[in-house]
Amino acid sequence: MGQLKHSPVWCFFRIIKKYCPGYQAGALNRSALCFCVKAGINTNFMREPEIQKTIIPVDLNDKALKIISYAFIISKDILCNHTIFHCLEDDTTKEEAGELLKEMLVTVLERVPQLPQTTIKIHVVKGNFIEELTRLEEQEKFNTLAIGTGSKAEDWEMGDTTRKIVMSIPVRIIAVPPQAEMVFPGSLGVLVETIEESYSGVFDIFMQFVAYYNLFLSFVVFAKDKQKLEEERALIEGFKDFFSDTISFSFILEEEQTVLNFLKYADELGCDGTVIAWDEGTTAYKLARDTGRVFCNPLKPILYLNRSELKGIPEHLFFADEIAE
Template identity: 40%
Template sequence: MNLSQSELPDTQPRRTLVAVDLGEFSEKVISYLFLLTRDILSEYTIFHCLEGTIDEKQAREKIDKILVQARNYLNKSVKSSIKIHIAHNDLLEELQLLHAKENFGTVFTGATNKPDSWRLGPNAQAIMMNISAGIVIVPPNVDLSFPSNISILVEKVQKSSFSFLHTFHEFVSHYGIFLNFVLFAKDKQELEEERRLIEEYQDFFDSTITFNFIVEQEQTHINFLRYIEGIHCEAAVMAWHETTTAFLSAKQTGIIYCSPKLPILYIKKKTIPDKDQVLFKEI
């Protein structure tokens, strides 16, 4: 579904960055960004850090070539803009400086250049750990179709903390996306204690069509990612802050996991919008 410009919220363009290494999967990452945000008035920044023997002119030529195909996923009635930023030194340092200046709402990046890997590559991991924006991790094997079924890991958070899902809720409601709530419980006692969590999530998402999946395993980052590959969803959402499963796993192991097939949106507390901000502001 594409919206006309007149149907879109009257707001400033959403600043969104996509970091690419210009490898074989870069076109997929940019295409998925354009697909997912096609109805959102955006200022896109394509970020690349020079490495090896490629100079800035060659990098820009490669990006222009990628954009020829990737632009097909844009909604042409939405007058978004695209600019290119070429970094010359340290990738993370220059990205942090640019983010401090532009305050990107969301950063997209590829997961890894290894198609079957369940671990983020070093650049993607550095971005996850150090950039305060919401992060979308796009795997090499992503299906370039708009997601209609998304899985959410049910975290043990207070109901008041659900505000971090506010704009994602608006996005889901607007497109009529099905949600899968995935709850982990190692035994029946834990299941009874945590069953109310699903009810709280259902209350928050009110009229959205939802499905519940209860898994009798330990709740870990990798267990969640492996499980959702078997329930035919097309993307996933996880909270990322000090007390959540993915964050704690990364701190304890030094590893951030990814799915070889499913894009993951990590929503961070620092990117929570004000309640008066409009639809799509955080996506």
């Protein structure tokens, strides 16, 4: 296979071959795929489901309703402890802000009534927004942060505050634009990141969306030249029966791999949202750091997955050198 041994597609197929042997029997339906992926993941680290901790920073305006609502919708099947965070920036007192947020929660819970057993608390502070948010995250070790992008309908770039959060808070981040539909996504576009040092964990993590939510995933691969394009296509062709209608691969040839190009292409595919691998080792993060610009879809949410998602999962599931032929 040569250099393809460390490609994202190769790593993904090795994982499937090792942990989903049923693929050799022919095409798997969606339920069988979910079962195989769940079994392949869970048999290696069986444990009780952990309660997830989510922080939702909001202002005292109508946009807060949408951010809180979407955070609740996206976690509808997960045990969560939600913290609604607000940082005072004017003469509003903590008591006044707390009452306003309680009223918002009543409205949100009327829209999203069937939450699993969970807790919801309100945390109001006064000070610098980024500093206070960072301090609380370091204390509480949140799993997920839901933030509004604040972008207008035609704006594909995040505002300054949201950009700072996305660049500095090392957790899973859900970016929710004001125009996002309040429904659980049925399809996601996934940016296949450049793999460095045989790191293939990002690719396998995305498969958990299929296992737990029966989502349709559109993996988007940027091929730098025709040779790379044909190599990756040849790998996918050998497994086309396995993927059925659950997963698709799309290739963008000889175009720069940027978040903006990916977001617009995923939008053309009709995806309800997108997923981006996001930490200091990824191309997407490096471009944002170097340019000072973080792009978003003004109509659809983005999930930024940090490499910390791998904590607690055996490395042999994710590193190509450890996956046996």
